[in-house]
Structure formats: structure tokens, C-alpha cells
């Protein structure tokens with residue numbers, strides 16, 4: 001029973017995030033609402049936001065952020081390669097060390 005609730009919650013979270021990603025360019029407020037809803041469902045059902053979606057939430061302001069829109073992505077080379085994510089809403093910066101493969105993945109996202 002409990003597992004069932006978690007499964008349904010997870011499905012809803014995925015749907016909400018997919019929708020938010022789809023519509024954020026046209027309607028960023030709606031995208032924000034979807035993400036808030038997804039987070040609330042996650043908290044209620046005690047499921048964690050899947051890793052692939054967690055990068056769309058700013059850890060500073062908890063808002064929906066997206067590469068090329070509300071998120072600035074910089075790839076720094078020299079020494080250890082890392083990506084700098086800057087939330088354009090609150091200025092929160094996250095640095096993620098990466099391998100080359102991931103750089104290309106993120107670079108394609110920000111187009």
C-alpha cells in the first residue's frame with residue numbers, strides 16, 4: 001500500500017517536471033507552480049525528487065531553473081573541469097566537477 005502511494009507520487013512528480021520543462025519558456029509562472037506541486041507531493045509521500053529533475057530546482061531559492069533561461073551554465077577548464085550553475089533569480093552558485101562526457105551533455109542542454 002505504502003509502496004503504491006510512493007509509486008503514484010513519483011509518477012506525478014515526473015509528469016509535473018516534464019510539463020514544467022516543456023512550458024517554462026512560454027509561461028515560467030506555471031512552470032514554477034508545477035515544480036512547487038511536485039515538491040509538495042514529494043514531501044507528502046516522502047519520496048525524493050529524482051536526480052535528473054533535482055538540477056532544475058535551485059538549492060538557494062527552490063525555484064524552477066532551466067539552463068539558458070533562468071540558469072547560467074559555465075564550463076570552466078584548467079585544473080579540474082567543472083560546471084558553474086548560477087541561478088539568475090537569487091544568484092545561488094553550484095559548482096559541479098565533471099568528466100568530459102557530462103560537459104557535452106550540459107552544453108547541449110543550454111542551447
Ligand SMILES: [Zn+2]
Nearest residue numbers: 058061087090
Ligand atoms: Zn535561486
